[in-house]
Amino acid sequence: MIAEAFSDAGVEGFVHAREIGVDGPEFSHGADEKVVLASVFKIPVAVAYAAEVAAGQLDETERTRVTSRYRIGGIGTAGCADDVEMSWRDLASFMMTMSDNAATDVVFHRVGQAAVDAVLVKAGLERTRIIGCCEDLFASVAAELATGDPEAVLENPTWDVVQKLSIVDPERTTSSTPREITTLLDAIWTDRAAAPEACASVRSIMARQVWPHRLSSGFPADVQVAAKTGTLPSVRNEAGVVTYPDGRSYAVAVFTRSQSLALRDPAADAVIGRAGRLAVDHLRRTS
Numbered sequence: 001m002i003a004e005a006f007s008d009a010g011v012e013g014f015v016h017a018r019e020i021g022v023d024g025p026e027f028s029h030g031a032d033e034k035v036v037l038a039s040v041f042k043i044p045v046a047v048a049y050a051a052e053v054a055a056g057q058l059d060e061t062e063r064t065r066v067t068s069r070y071r072i073g074g075i076g077t078a079g080c081a082d083d084v085e086m087s088w089r090d091l092a093s094f095m096m097t098m099s100d101n102a103a104t105d106v107v108f109h110r111v112g113q114a115a116v117d118a119v120l121v122k123a124g125l126e127r128t129r130i131i132g133c134c135e136d137l138f139a140s141v142a143a144e145l146a147t148g149d150p151e152a153v154l155e156n157p158t159w160d161v162v163q164k165l166s167i168v169d170p171e172r173t174t175s176s177t178p179r180e181i182t183t184l185l186d187a188i189w190t191d192r193a194a195a196p197e198a199c200a201s202v203r204s205i206m207a208r209q210v211w212p213h214r215l216s217s218g219f220p221a222d223v224q225v226a227a228k229t230g231t232l233p234s235v236r237n238e239a240g241v242v243t244y245p246d247g248r249s250y251a252v253a254v255f256t257r258s259q260s261l262a263l264r265d266p267a268a269d270a271v272i273g274r275a276g277r278l279a280v281d282h283l284r285r286t287s
Helices: 002-009 038-054 087-096 101-111 114-120 135-144 148-155 178-189 196-204 266-286
Strands: 012-019 026-029 063-066 086-087 223-230 235-243 249-257
Touching: 002 012, 002 266, 012 178, 012 266, 026 266, 038 087, 038 101, 038 114, 038 178, 038 196, 038 223, 038 235, 063 087, 063 101, 086 087, 087 101, 087 196, 101 114, 101 135, 114 178, 178 196, 178 235, 178 249, 196 223, 196 235, 235 266, 249 266
Parallel strands: none
Antiparallel strands: 012 026, 012 249, 063 086, 223 235, 235 249
């Protein structure tokens, strides 16, 4: 059924789901295939940030400036015409709730690659690789296309161009597997990814994500969803935790890829929610 859903939406799909804190049944559909993370990589960045705050190494109320260097991606502080000054706490919120690329890069550069890598090691993610931040992603496009304006290319892409880019190749860009991402989510929701207060902070931020068109679309209003989307040309993802009124929670990771480069693809977005619901329904029936 889930394979048919992906086929009908015109995408390849990869899914893993598990109940939080339970060593029991899992749902797998290509769960160990390497996938492009896109902005799902911001989850471990958020954990690294929250861990530094919890350790007293970063004052979350301290203010910092987002300058024109970071004005990529077009949403949140990345879309501002002028420099923006705000707290680290608000930057982390923008990074996760609306997927602000500029906020992400400022936070990433503050905590550093080593701190993000440490999150992966602590969670036991052996197949997950984070290669820099959004700035590095755009730089790779500029280098591969020999252009100083990668955003212009990505705004009007062609498949002949996109399929050659490292940003859509899990062997050459930031990548993981659906199973490893639900492993990370389980660690965050059970306070094993970092200090308990750090994990609680990440859970709170993820619960405020503004996008309802993917994973959330598959679940009724009384089911709480805390998640993070990820989007690149030909790539649409979302990973998060859904919590039912009975208190049971499920980590779900859905990754898709296709040859469609449409900026708006309602079928591809909706199938992420559909696949997530099918996976969780299976778990609720079998456990």
